[in-house]
Amino acid sequence: MADLGRAALFVSLGLAVYATAAGAWAARTHRRRLADSAGNALLAALGSTAVASAVLLSALVRHDFSFSYVAQHTSTELPTGYSISAFWGGQEGSLLLWLLVLGAYSAVAVLLNRRRAPDLVAWAVPVLGAVSTFFAFMLVAVSSPFGTQTAPAQGAGLNPSLQNPYMLAHPPLLYLGYVGLTVPFAFGMGALLAGRSDERWIVATRRWTLFAWTALGVGQLLGSHWAYVEVGWGGYYAWDPVENAALMPWLAATAFLHSVMIQEKRGMLKVWNLLLVILAFCLSLFGTFLTRSGVVNSIHSFTESPLGPWFLGFICLVTAGSLALVFWRLPLLRSKTRLESLVSREAAFLYNNLLLVALCLTILWGVAFPMISELVQGEARTIGRPYYDFFLRTFGLPLLLLMGIGPLIAWRRASLRSLGRTFVWPAAIAVAVGLVLVALGAGSSTPGLVAYTFSAFVLATIGLEFVRGARATGSFTRLVSRNRRRYGGYIVHAAIVLLALGIAGSSAYGSSTERKLSPGQSMNVGGYTLAYRSLAQEREPNHLAVRAAVDVYRGGDLVARVEPGKNNYFAEKQVSNEMAIHTNWLRAEDVDVIADQITPGGAIYFKAFVKPLVNLIWVAGLVFLLGSLITLWPDPREERRLAARYALAQG
């Protein structure tokens, strides 16, 4: 069946090339049937890529080791769920997932918009086709998942860290995010190629961007939770280049989602918005490059391959081409209006954009610096956690504050008197919270105290916005349903506050300790006593599980028994750390215990952490999803208004 997979990918490549060439020609010469045909080529490419994906999936589930990819990433002992997740566990499979998701996005974008905005879609099709061509070419010529061999008796298995339920959802969600950013990019470039200066492309892609951004955000949080429970080092974000690779396009897309409102409301920032769309898309390509080229040593970069130069070349081409296009169309993109005041909602959005982009570029520099230093000096100089933490505080804390300030300021301009009136309650609440926290001893960490105080300010602002808005409209439901973007956005802001509280609490006020214990001995951490009782082992289908029994006491009372340990995987010949977590819901903190080294005599080097408020990070994920769904939910009145507006252009 590998032949079928290879042939289907050849068909996908041919169709993508046709969509690019025929689509561009049709858009240039305004040929309707050819444009429809090019759009259909993208639909057909989805079909042929789905066939290739089905072939690979079937081989993975059947453990058909005549497929080299299957032999490299599964074993007969691997449970079926993880055999399926091996689809994206390696480089070739994840590239196929990219192409499949891109095919699905392209097909839906074409189907939804070809009648509503045919002239815009006509130019978006060749852009989508060009991106598909690159990925299909990679799969056909550089990194095929359909290489075959004489089937060995057993496969190499899947990296133990990837044998976790989160791996069934985390990578596909990230890919939904990465690839989803192609759609606003394609429509933005399409609008430039078509010479359009209106906001049609923004309206057509608003929900796509939101969806991709939501998927990227939720995917990152799932990844952080996976790192927390599975990787076994006691943290949830290590500023690993591959983690940063997902964060950067998310930050750029966050900036875009804010600044695009200024274009819609004021007709300003047209060039800036296009630059943000280009940045987000290029960073999503860069993220795939980082993950899959083996250019950085990271826990996620499991393989090295010849992909690097191709990816780098494509990223350079996309960046140069799209910037040239923006430059060419600059005369069309000039704004007719100006910022009326530096104290206004739109100015706050602008400051937020500058901070988000600054944070994004700072992270980009941190990721790129080791590569650049290796290229220039022959030695890779890594940038560590203090660099990222410093810039997270420098840009993140003002961003947090702006989330509270922005909603309090009126659009266009605000007088000092009205500012004073709207600020008084949130500011008073923030000061009161800050004073209480100082009295409780939270002053031991200045960034932590500032983050908590700012968070109180933002939460007070959000609460006040809902109360004032509900009073003004007479109904809470009407308030939210008539302005989903604004109030869904506030819920997302609340999620970011919870995230900030979780990060500040667990990093600024956590405690940790390390000790070697023999059975019967104990150690203390953050007010808890951990008593090591015994060591046991159990054979599971694909690994040997070694577990230490550790009793957790607080104030002399036994509160839990946890079982940290290690898994020895047979086929993979690898050992994984299995961290044990006790969640104390009353105190809103986690006790994490790691059996770092197990000696032959049964003594263990334990690492233990107490992480206050860490679970708020995962709660933030749920709130974030809720806010995003409210924002994404269609508003029929808005749809009708926009349909009437764009019907004008077609006459």
Add this chain to the structure above:
Amino acid sequence: MTTSLVLAAAVAVAAVLLVAAPFLREPTPREDRLPEPREAGKRQLELAEERDRALAALKELEFDHRTGKLSDTDYRDLVGAYRRRAAAALQALGSAR
């Protein structure tokens, strides 16, 4: 091998048929041009965007005023300007039609 080849050929044929469908459906169409925005249409679209912006701004000004974010003086200053802008866009749109 044979099954794979037959299936691959089926995929290719289906793809070709889908791509050729617009030409097969309309071998000799009366009109084969993409609907382009007319120059007048582009102008109308710009005016409609301007009108919608002004109307949305008026709604926001009203809401910001009612929620206490905008003082009476600022509200009076701004609302007049945006009413004039909305009226001008509506008038221009009416003439362009």
